[in-house]
Amino acid sequence: MCIGSLARRAISFSQETRAFFFRALACSNLSLCFFFSISLLFSLLDQACRTMATVAMVSSASALLAMLNENHPVLKLHALSNLNTFVDYFWPEISTSVPTIESLYEDEEFDQRQLAALVVSKVFYYLGELNDSLSYALGAGPLFDVSEDSDYVHTLLVKAIDEYASLRFKAVESNEAAAEVDPRLEAIVERMLDKCISDGRYQQAMGSAIECRRLDKLEQAIMSSDNVHGMLLYCIYISHSYVNRREYRCEVLRLLVKIYQRLPSPDYLSICQCLMFLDEPEGVASILEKLLQSGSKDDALLAFQIAFDLIENEHQAFLLNVRNRLPDSKSRASSRINPPQPSESVEHETSGSDSAQNGNAGAGSATVAGSVEDVQMTEGAVQEMNPNEVAYAEKLAKIKGILSGETSIRLTLQFLYSHNRSDLLILKTIKQSVEMRNSVCHSATIYANAIMHAGTTVDTFLRENLDWLSRATNWAKFSATAGLGVIHCGHLQQGRSLMAPYLPQSGAAGGGSPYSEGGALYALGLIHANHGEGIKQFLRDSLRGTNVEVIQHGACLGLGLAALGTADEEIYEDVKNVLYTDSAVAGEAAGISMGLLMVGTASEKASEMLAYAHDTQHEKIIRGLALGIALTVYGREEEADTLIEQLTRDQDPILRYGGMYAIALAYRGTANNKAIRQLLHFAVSDVSDDVRRTAVLALGFVLYSDPEQTPRIVSLLSESYNPHVRYGAALAVGISCAGTGLSEAISLLEPLTSDVVDFVRQGALIAMAMVMVQTSEACDSRVGTFRRQLEKIVLDKHEDTMSKMGAILASGILDAGGRNVTIKLLSKTKHDKITAVVGLAVFSQFWYWYPLVYFISLSFSPTAFIGLNYDLNVPKFEFLSHAKPSLFEYPRPITPPTTTSAVKLPTAVLSTSVKAKARAKKEADQKASAAEKIFVEEGSAGSSSGKVSKSIEKNGDSMQVDSPSEKRTEAEPSFEILTNPARVVPAQEKYIKFLEESRYVPVKLAPSGFALLRDLKPTEPEVLALTDAPSTVASPAAGGSTAGQQQGSASAMAVDDEPQPPQAFEYTT
């Protein structure tokens, strides 16, 4: 009855409204379409109402319920089936009679028990009692139709899958057989999965199968899909982002590897990624070997690509394992023949027209490919060997070079050196404005310099300001020396000779200060971070040969860095001996160093360290050990729970603090709910501010795989009354959103940069710089604001030292690595980069110990596209960035001060405002000319627009106040041709396109990083782009590549001071 009246009301309403709309329609034909669609909708509604009104409708289910009580079974059945039809309307009435229907279900003699169960299930569903509803739905058997498209069925299916997943999970947890699982439940879930598969909804099927731990169904879903490769990639993705338990994830991945191998055309890149996660070096080694042996050049390129991809994940121990498992090239080479030289020399001849630099480069790669001594040894060896063998040995040598990281480090170094665009004026401004006596700001400036030039080997600033530099004494001297390590980071061959003047002189009690000696050892560690094969022995000897605690400190840190994650027992013992001297300074470093050595091994050493932490009196040692213990459980997830429990329950706040780091590192990037809950709990309930701060900070590590989440989760904490919590919140955002330029993150940090408490400002400034690194002003105008804010803080005489230091460090991070690096905690394949995470974790310790700031250099990764040919050289190759060049260009160099530093501020403002105006105008212009400007035509566009972009680059370089802004009023092209190797910032990656007619085709369509290029015209002579860095410097005129031009006047003035890695010269002579 009430429904009937409702329907009638609806009709009258709709008629009125329709009339209104038609009138409206008559008045205005502006939004004709809109009104038309509305009126159509109403006519439909109207129709629906009319059908409802003519066919009468029962107003109550009481009749049917009464009929249920009849004696005759036919009547009961009739009532029941009608109730099933009407339950959607009358469930409130039926709910009171549920016991009657339940008794029907339980009545063994009643032949329609399943129908009764279905009705009850529906009623419970409406009542929100999903558990009861599900159990009755199970009772309904086949009557519960999984394919029905109703809310009831959808909800219950979700519930059923959840239930089943949790049962399966429990069964696995308790290691019991899955006997407890209701077979009916299993049947429903299976029916559901089968249906998904048959309907072609493979992704859903895979997701549910993984959730339910039904690997058999997962396999079935993948195999029956039409796009097996896509599905496998999707599966890898979800197993990383949604499978929380490590063991189970391994199981899934193992299955995937199995499927991959069965495919007719296996995707070796993905297989190797899986195998790396599973820590199975044998598998990777055998795949690489197979590819190398096949003889085809393409396969070899693929193998090299795999090796580069593996390198990117920075898993040193694993890479060493793979390398050792590959057949030994030396044994082959010494007995047969190896030298890659013949082929190299052939290349020399073919590309004879080029300058001698190409020869240099080729030779440079040769040194890496087949180690120098080897070549010389076999120089006169027999030449008449099987050419296949020769090629194989050569390839083997190359791949070992790649796996050892030498190739990638060398190329990165060259890239960073040649593309260095750091702005020395920023440093100069800072240097001038910082008071002489303020040693904190003084050394902060040194840190900033080191970070700005990380990996570029440009130490002009230091050389120009030796006087100023010499004001650093004691620990400041230590960190000033260590800073050289950051600048020369990756300079493997030259590292030791560079640091030689500062290193402890063996034997003679040299006059060098222990601080600079310690710093130099630390610097060596930074140079060789994660690739310390060559330097380990030296560092060990230095450690043993001294008992000055400052040197021990440096040596411990250096060893830890160089032998990161290798779990080398001997080194561990050496470091432990230092620890047991119970010296606060050396012990702290020893604690961290032990952790670095044992990263991610979850070894029993942790309990040893814990025991000593309880014994010792020195807080510094305890803190070092606490962090060390945390590092040992890196990435172990659940395995680490016992240790975490032990640490977080400790009486000592410093150990609880270590516990926070343990959670952070064990669950790094998993976004594990349990870990987040635990951290949030400690963030609000611990009595120690240090622990609270760290707990919040640790959230950043747990969430870095999902940076969008972090600002939301910590937003409340960032408004806490407790400054330590606010500080933690700032850094958490900084860590997890590092390098993303995420808008929410910036909005959250902005108010914190003007917090009332000085150290919160410090943290917020640093975090902001981490978030904004490599974000250009064109992408987010707040970057410019932030730069000006930093400048203001540095110049402000009354600013607190703490926040001043933050601002100085922030300017360093913002322009890190000559602006060609970003902070990245995830590799492109979404694996965590162990070095980077560890680097940031130790970096966050700078709160207690400033020299640890340098650890941030571990998390830098160059933003470059470096294409390599078969000889692992960098050929000239062009590709397209389909976006406005201004979006991703380098930040404009700041204007040189005309008179005093005070003038700088207004000029900075001027240039941007002019630019903003220009951009507005430009956009208008561009719209008009866009049609002809965009895609000029692929072939000719290459040369013509290449010129345009080059000329623009020149404008940018010619540091004149007015000319850039004026010239830029002309329309900006909507794309840019980049030349290999090129700077490709993360935000730019999606705009990268490869030209179709290009001579080279990348093996893997990667927009950044190392990419092997397949040469389509192998017979033609190759033009190489990137030559060895120092040779460019030696003859700046020979700028055949854009690299020379891009050098820019900023750094050109002092490049002559550059140390020149001599190998290239030695070799070519």
Added chain:
Amino acid sequence: MDPRLTEVSQVFERFKAAFTRNDIDTCTKLLSQLKVMLTEFPSLPPLFKESPNAVHELTLARDIYEHAVVLSVKCEDQDAFERDFFQLKPYYTDTCGIIPPSPQEYPILGLNLLRLLVQNRIAEFHTELELLSASALENPCIKHAVELEQSFMEGAYNRVLSARQTVPHETYVYFMDLLAKTVRDEIAGCSEKAYDYLSINDAKQILMFSSDQELSEYITEEHPEWEIKNGFVFFQKAKETAPCKEIPSLQLINQTLSYARELERIV
């Protein structure tokens, strides 16, 4: 004409014949047969499928259920009455546009009201009443029930009892008899609260029993907790004072402590 419909009509004729003969056994047997047959007509509630014979079918079904209700009164079977009435009700409420109203509608609705009164289900009684239109309330059958309820509520039990003489329909007699018992239960409930004890004579008079025998039977049956002693009926057993509630001290302490703790933790 649909053969099933003819069959139903024939069975119904036989039922009516038995009904007039007061042959109750045959009636119930035929009735259950009829009900099963009715389930085959989709035009009946709750489906209301449109069919050429819908009007005929609906009328027939309504007639059958009306008879069923009356039969249940004759059998003095209250459960059956309730069942049949509910099955009949959709024909009154939901078919108004399709078939003409039945002359039996108001007597049967009144009968139902009376039943609710007898069963002392006052809330439902009023719910039913609210659903009726103003004109229906004027109908003598309904009016009778409403007046009865008013007297019942006022406590004018004598008026209730005397109303037996003025029943508007012969089927009402059965319920009127039952009503007397309902009244007695009410009185018993009230006196239990009002008095500690009563003399047997007074009790007999109040509860409208003619002999001591009946009174004691009633007591043993309905109120075994009453006690007959020395010519008095004692009620006090029923009057157990509920123990005053204890203060949940532990719970309160816990709560306060947890508040204090939470205050400490405020971020």
